[in-house]
Amino acid sequence: MKTTQSLVKYIKWLSAEEMHADSVNWLSELNFTKDEHLFFEHLITSFTMELLELKYFASDKEIVDAINRSEKQNDLLLASVTAHEQQLKIMVDEIDELKEEETYKETHRKLTIEIHQFLEDYRMLKAQLFDIIKGIKKEQKQRYLLDKNH
Template structure:
């Protein structure tokens, strides 16, 4: 299946294998982010008291809510990607991938949504690390002063 498909949004050809590979990479990235969210939640729980004493309750609450939203968004994206993979499989069987503009449009939208999902998550992750880093520095300074 070395047939090439013109991707309108980048003016380059992408094979059916590359379209399939995109889905595999996206699912992998969603699973990785899901694992990282679990880690970040544990990190926040372990430093929760220190965050409270630093007056960061509202900021932590906002970040936890954003992580919860991203977790749900990841699950939804994963379902949509798997459905898109099923469509691709059917299109391959009927040899009609090249003529199905709807599939290509949906693939492009998924690509945009995955980029957006990953960017939002990375921003949240960066904010959490900055908060935890500052809290840990404050904790160390208190130890040194004691």
Template sequence: MAAEKKYLMQEWKSGQEMHEEAVLWISSLEFITSEHHFFEDLLNAYFLQISNQDHYKEGKELVTELGENKVKNDSLINEVSTHNNSLIVLLDGKNEFEKEDQVKSEHRSLEARMKEHEKGFRTLKGHIFDLVAAIIKEIKKDHLLGP
């Protein structure tokens, strides 16, 4: 008895759907840029507390990670914008199969990278909030105990 092969036919997104998705990605990345500014300001506001020996290592790592994330975010904005412009290949009505396959492959790759980037940024935000929350608790505790 020969093994029966099963094939799955996968429907892919239309050029218009990919364009709409790319526009949403750009919007999301631009919002992350705004969040970067917020987190930089937040970390600057607690600079003295982050600089002390209790939080220095973690604070330094988070500042470094935030900077790296910012660079990655800027790079993704450029890549997604360029990709969005290349989607015209799918919408122009010409049959350029190699170019169309390349654009679709690029879209799949960007989709995976966007999910990874957004997940990584969510994790980073959580760590920053945890650090700042711990510092605020210490400040409140010191304030309650008084001089």
């Protein structure tokens, strides 16, 4: 909670260049995440049969649903950041539009928090997915070794 409060104060002091740099960084991270979602879809497709096995199905279905929700949220954030970046001219046009500038800064603050939370949740989701795939691969290896010995 303390981080969020200091983050709010920090946003008030960001220059237009710093907010632009934040937006560019967010777009880069969100576009990379979009590519990773495609990789996850391929990975899930590759392991469909294993994921459908009874002992994995319930938790794996939740992970697949979470990945789909994450993908949709990523697309929404990409659209929001793109729109936010296009409105940056409010901050640099040398026209005093205090209300619009404050609104822009407030939007930037909210995006900072949303994107930070999204990326944190996304990293946890990735770890869960890789744990599931690791478990499947481990089980496949054990089956292979058992079959090889018999």
